[in-house]
Amino acid sequence: MAASRPVPTPPDGPPMPTFAAPADWRAIDLISDLHLAENTPSGFDAWASHLRHTSADAVFVLGDLFDAWVGDDMAESGFEARCAEVLSAASKRITLAFMPGNRDFMVGDTMLASTGVARLADPTLVTAFGQRVVLAHGDGLCIGDVAYQRYRRFVHWPSAQRVFNALPLAVRRRIGTALRGHSGRREPRMEGRFIDVDADAALALLRNARAPTLVHGHTHAPRSHVLSPDATRLVLSDWELDGSSVPRAEVMRWTAAGFERIAPQTKSTFAPACAS
Amino acid sequence: MKQVDLETSHGTIRVELDDVKAPETVKNFLTNVENGHFDNTVFHRVIKGFMVQGGGFEPGMTQKPTGSTIQNEANNGLKNDRYTLAMARTSAPHSATAQFFINAADNEFLNFKSETPQGWGYAVFGRVISGQDIVDKVEQVRTGNKGGHADVPLDDVTITRATVVS
Numbered sequence: 001m002a003a004s005r006p007v008p009t010p011p012d013g014p015p016m017p018t019f020a021a022p023a024d025w026r027a028i029d030l031i032s033d034l035h036l037a038e039n040t041p042s043g044f045d046a047w048a049s050h051l052r053h054t055s056a057d058a059v060f061v062l063g064d065l066f067d068a069w070v071g072d073d074m075a076e077s078g079f080e081a082r083c084a085e086v087l088s089a090a091s092k093r094i095t096l097a098f099m100p101g102n103r104d105f106m107v108g109d110t111m112l113a114s115t116g117v118a119r120l121a122d123p124t125l126v127t128a129f130g131q132r133v134v135l136a137h138g139d140g141l142c143i144g145d146v147a148y149q150r151y152r153r154f155v156h157w158p159s160a161q162r163v164f165n166a167l168p169l170a171v172r173r174r175i176g177t178a179l180r181g182h183s184g185r186r187e188p189r190m191e192g193r194f195i196d197v198d199a200d201a202a203l204a205l206l207r208n209a210r211a212p213t214l215v216h217g218h219t220h221a222p223r224s225h226v227l228s229p230d231a232t233r234l235v236l237s238d239w240e241l242d243g244s245s246v247p248r249a250e251v252m253r254w255t256a257a258g259f260e261r262i263a264p265q266t267k268s269t270f271a272p273a274c275a276s
Numbered sequence: 277m278k279q280v281d282l283e284t285s286h287g288t289i290r291v292e293l294d295d296v297k298a299p300e301t302v303k304n305f306l307t308n309v310e311n312g313h314f315d316n317t318v319f320h321r322v323i324k325g326f327m328v329q330g331g332g333f334e335p336g337m338t339q340k341p342t343g344s345t346i347q348n349e350a351n352n353g354l355k356n357d358r359y360t361l362a363m364a365r366t367s368a369p370h371s372a373t374a375q376f377f378i379n380a381a382d383n384e385f386l387n388f389k390s391e392t393p394q395g396w397g398y399a400v401f402g403r404v405i406s407g408q409d410i411v412d413k414v415e416q417v418r419t420g421n422k423g424g425h426a427d428v429p430l431d432d433v434t435i436t437r438a439t440v441v442s
């Protein structure tokens with residue numbers, strides 16, 4: 001659908017945060033919206049397996065890796081500690097980078113540093129394989145959802161986060177659960193309330209970055225959208241392997257050939273030439 | 277080193293200018309300060325966690341006319357670290373005129389890499405020596421699309437006056 005308003009002109013000035021992939025990289029995997037939690041064992045297994053076996057040079061998470069994150073001290077025990085182990089092992093083998101989503105925006109530098117995961121700004125322009133692609137979680141582009149944008153501005157406010165972080169972990173967990181409005185299970189997408197990424201906002205972002213492609217998650221509605229003759233929006237799939245709905249889990253593999261949706265890898269694709 | 281005060285709607289930001297490492301950029305900046313170019317301009321492009329940019333537009337997003345472009349001095353060894361002051365420009369390496377920005381993070385990817393269109397980077401010519409908390413406040417303001425531009429503060433952040441301190 002064509003934009004109805006003029007798209008903002010590209011600015012003079014420095015472009016958005018940019019990550020330049022090393023020249024020898026051949027593939028980057030993009031994932032988002034796994035919503036991992038204690039009650040998603042199948043999701044955890046598929047994710048751990050993919051990180052162990054992927055042949056890509058890097059895996060970038062575009063937000064909502066965790067269903068909830070209320071402080072880096074979560075990683076000291078339990079399910080979150082097992083997740084941290086998976087990340088630490090994988091980051092020794094490949095490059096891992098993390099962009100916060102709307103559920104796990106409280107993942108902090110302590111967690112990332114201790115697991116060897118780099119931080120990605122939201123949005124980030126990535127240059128790789130001779131291509132320019134903007135990566136975002138997506139919630140910042142759903143500007144039609146006014147109530148959500150107000151909430152987002154508040155929870156991203158450093159003072160609000162400082163106050164929250166001062167509370168004991170048990171209290172923060174309870175607040176997190178209450179904010180999600182249910183017992184802790186992932187909620188299904190609510191029909192009729194779905195507000196998609198704003199086309200003008202996406203186009204403006206791409207013009208800013210002088211890039212033709214935006215890849216994001218958040219909406220759990222995987223598709224390709226043509227925004228204009230030189231602008232495309234690719235939406236990542238969420239992962240749902242533990243609920244009663246149709247199972248899904250997908251990795252967007254980015255190479256010199258472009259983008260391809262693949263299944264999470266379960267074993268190494270490079271078999272040894274001889275068994276020994 | 278010369279110092280300049282940027283009196284803004286959110287408080288005063290004092291910058292120190294490195295005329296040894298960026299002589300032409302500092303000379304150009306001081307000319308703009310002295311002829312009142314920055315008076316009644318806004319920080320028109322604010323991106324949290326990245327940078328705050330201003331010195332080019334009046335409130336209402338009317339662009340102010342500028343002088344001629346200056347040589348990019350990004351190859352001076354100064355880094356786009358948090359709270360440094362750098363020149364904004366188009367994608368053409370030597371297109372800076374008046375607009376500047378203050379880095380809100382250590383923006384390593386903006387540093388000079390090579391004398392190529394992609395590698396020139398953004399010229400750092402000073403740093404904020406007081407009022408870093410004011411920069412932090414500006415960085416947090418609500419932004420949106422305005423007058424054909426993105427990331428514009430919804431409530432104006434105005435530079436009322438820029439003056440040379442010493």
